[in-house]
Amino acid sequence: xxxxxxxxxxxxxxxxxxxxxxxxxxxxxxxxxxxxxxxxxxxxxxxxxxxxxxxxxxxxxxxxxxxxxxxxxxxxxxxxxxxxxxxxxxxxxxxxxxxxxxxxxxxxxxxxxxxxxxxxxxxxxxxxxxxxxxxxxxxxxxxxxxxxxxx
Amino acid sequence: xxxxxxxxxxxxxxxxxxxxxxxxxxxxxxxxxxxxxxxxxxxxxxxxxxxxxxxxxxxxxxxxxxxxxxxxxxxxxxxxxxxxxxxxxxxxxxxxxxxxxxxxxxxxxxxxxxxxxxxxxxxxxxxxxxxxxxxxxxxxxxxxxxxxxxxxxxxxxxxxxxxxxxxxxxxxxxxxxxxxxxxxxxxxxxxxxxxxxxxxxxxxxxxxxxxxxxxxxxxxxxxxxxxxxxxxxxxxxxxxxxxxxxxxxxxxxxxxxxxxxxxxxxxxxxxxxxxxxxxxxxxxxxxxxxxxxxxxxxxxxxxxxxxxxxxxxxxxxxxxxxxxxxxxxxxxxxxxxxxxxxxxxxxxxxxxxxxxxxxxxxxxxxxxxxxxxxxxxxxxxxxxxxxxxxxxxxxxxxxxxxxxxxxxxxxxxxxxxxxxxxxxxxxxxxxxxxxxxxxxxxxxxxxxxxxxxxxxxxxxxxxxxxxxxxxxxxxxxxxxxxxxxxxxxxxxxxxxxxxxxxx
Numbered sequence: 001x002x003x004x005x006x007x008x009x010x011x012x013x014x015x016x017x018x019x020x021x022x023x024x025x026x027x028x029x030x031x032x033x034x035x036x037x038x039x040x041x042x043x044x045x046x047x048x049x050x051x052x053x054x055x056x057x058x059x060x061x062x063x064x065x066x067x068x069x070x071x072x073x074x075x076x077x078x079x080x081x082x083x084x085x086x087x088x089x090x091x092x093x094x095x096x097x098x099x100x101x102x103x104x105x106x107x108x109x110x111x112x113x114x115x116x117x118x119x120x121x122x123x124x125x126x127x128x129x130x131x132x133x134x135x136x137x138x139x140x141x142x143x144x145x146x147x148x149x150x151x
Numbered sequence: 152x153x154x155x156x157x158x159x160x161x162x163x164x165x166x167x168x169x170x171x172x173x174x175x176x177x178x179x180x181x182x183x184x185x186x187x188x189x190x191x192x193x194x195x196x197x198x199x200x201x202x203x204x205x206x207x208x209x210x211x212x213x214x215x216x217x218x219x220x221x222x223x224x225x226x227x228x229x230x231x232x233x234x235x236x237x238x239x240x241x242x243x244x245x246x247x248x249x250x251x252x253x254x255x256x257x258x259x260x261x262x263x264x265x266x267x268x269x270x271x272x273x274x275x276x277x278x279x280x281x282x283x284x285x286x287x288x289x290x291x292x293x294x295x296x297x298x299x300x301x302x303x304x305x306x307x308x309x310x311x312x313x314x315x316x317x318x319x320x321x322x323x324x325x326x327x328x329x330x331x332x333x334x335x336x337x338x339x340x341x342x343x344x345x346x347x348x349x350x351x352x353x354x355x356x357x358x359x360x361x362x363x364x365x366x367x368x369x370x371x372x373x374x375x376x377x378x379x380x381x382x383x384x385x386x387x388x389x390x391x392x393x394x395x396x397x398x399x400x401x402x403x404x405x406x407x408x409x410x411x412x413x414x415x416x417x418x419x420x421x422x423x424x425x426x427x428x429x430x431x432x433x434x435x436x437x438x439x440x441x442x443x444x445x446x447x448x449x450x451x452x453x454x455x456x457x458x459x460x461x462x463x464x465x466x467x468x469x470x471x472x473x474x475x476x477x478x479x480x481x482x483x484x485x486x487x488x489x490x491x492x493x494x495x496x497x498x499x500x501x502x503x504x505x506x507x508x509x510x511x512x513x514x515x516x517x518x519x520x521x522x523x524x525x526x527x528x529x530x531x532x533x534x535x536x537x538x539x540x541x542x543x544x545x546x547x548x549x550x551x552x553x554x555x556x557x558x559x560x561x562x563x564x565x566x567x568x569x570x571x572x573x574x575x576x577x578x579x580x581x582x583x584x585x586x587x588x589x590x591x592x593x594x595x596x597x598x599x600x601x602x603x604x605x606x607x608x609x610x611x612x613x614x615x616x617x618x619x620x621x622x623x624x625x626x627x628x629x630x631x632x633x634x635x636x637x638x639x640x641x642x643x644x645x646x647x648x649x650x651x652x653x654x
Contacts, residue, residue, distance in 0.1 A: 111548035
């Protein structure tokens with residue numbers, strides 16, 4: 001049996017995840033209330049989408065996927081995803097001012113900026129100025145470490 | 152019938168007198184356009200947000216001045232939203248999605264100056280023509296909009312999604328899957344009957360997935376992840392220059408395609424008048440129509456200037472369409488007009504047929520002032536574009552985290568809690584996988600935007616018809632849209648097959 005290419009395996013993975021989501025959502029909506037009013041859109045759209053997923057699955061089996069060499073790999077973007085995830089999840093306790101400053105500083109360092117003075121000045125200026133701007137513009141309190149807030 | 156019969160000449164004269172005799176009305180237009188430009192051009196900030204933030208200021212204005220201020224923000228924002236769509240592939244608003252299709256590839260080729268000029272030209276034309284049509288057709292349009300029922304609305308929504316899917320060319324199936332998955336995500340939360348679906352027990356999802364933060368994640372963050380290995384948005388140093396002459400060239404070039412601009416503006420005003428659908432769909436329909444009619448449809452999505460013209464002329468003229476529905480029926484077409492409706496209430500005014508009948512002079516004054524706003528937008532746009540376009544000179548390691556942080560802060564601004572930033576994160580990851588494996592990100596976003604409305608429209612149709620399918624045959628507009636939808640999905644394939652058989 002011929003082995004699956006990386007692209008094909010990943011394609012299968014994404015399609016599988018999409019199919020799982022549709023099945024779970026259909027089941028969840030059906031469990032909530034099995035009435036026409038509740039399923040009037042979800043039912044038909046889920047059925048059509050599942051049919052399309054099946055057709056796409058068959059297409060994968062029959063056709064070869066050609067990998068575009070210019071496309072970025074998961075390995076390239078993974079570090080950026082991790083830093084961004086850390087930034088978002090830490091906002092509640094680091095606040096927007098410190099969180100944004102640290103996020104920008106770490107991102108810059110990891111992506112080739114070697115001048116520490118530049119990293120420090122840019123990240124602090126951007127993090128604090130933008131957080132201050134938004135805190136003044138928005139009608140609700142924002143989490144902050146140093147800037148004044150009612151959060 | 153004499154076209155002048157459609158215009159109330161007495162009210163028009165009174166409107167002109169009001170605008171000329173009271174210079175203070177004009178004082179609010181300049182800052183209004185500037186606010187709209189800045190908010191539209193800043194990823195994460197929305198026109199509706201700008202209008203909501205500055206709405207309390209209108210308490211100190213009379214009704215006409217308040218309307219001029221808010222429509223000025225609307226006009227500035229409708230162009231401003233195209234700037235990040237072109238430069239960063241981040242549609243500032245959902246109405247600029249199609250602008251990014253060809254605008255961003257043009258920017259990547261170093262043609263960002265021309266692309267921004269094209270967008271400004273098409274936007275100003277769209278606003279101008281939109282308000283002319285509104286002026287001429289204010290009365291008949293308000294009657295026509297009343298004929299649009301839930302069945303027609305559902306068809307327009309479905310049409311929008313299938314259009315996106317068929318844009319994917321070789322990946323139509325994946326485009327449809329993405330669009331329909333988006334539609335399902337859009338229905339998460341309570342439905343009209345009070346049933347709760349798909350929330351994982353999370354209280355933040357009771358009202359559904361916050362759509363704008365999800366859009367920011369899908370479009371902006373996922374695209375920025377893709378660019379982590381690049382040094383600049385435009386790799387060629389010579390192409391990164393911001394030149395006013397090239398911006399002006401792009402501006403003039405837009406007027407070399409009058410048919411595309413007129414068609415886009417007409418689509419914009421009529422789709423824009425449909426409550427809730429508006430500019431989110433009109434820019435896509437205009438783009439698709441232009442692509443379908445072009446001799447070289449394959450060049451779209453790769454930096455064809457006509458794509459920008461089609462999208463920008465449609466989304467800008469949608470402003471006039473949504474104003475028609477707001478003024479004539481008192482129904483907001485979207486977030487921005489919903490804020491305007493709140494401003495109506497603040498001044499104890501209710502939009503609708505009675506308002507038009509009794510205060511037609513105020514309606515005409517708003518329309519006339521918007522003609523003047525077009526020229527102010529050209530001047531301010533030309534002054535501001537070089538500043539906004541300088542983003543291409545920023546190194547990507549600086550640009551990426553800065554825009555991600557802006558989107559995060561903006562999403563917090565939209566939800567008022569951390570559910571906004573978390574939504575950006577989740578949909579950024581989904582968006583990257585969708586983009587990487589050729590699922591239509593735009594289709595999924597449009598689906599999410601319209602999911603809830605699609606469900607209500609279908610439910611209302613079911614309730615009105617009593618479940619009888621024959622009801623559809625009593626709705627010629629719905630049938631016509633259905634025919635168009637089928638044509639846009641299968642038309643090209645059928646024509647190709649017929650041609651192949653003939654050969």
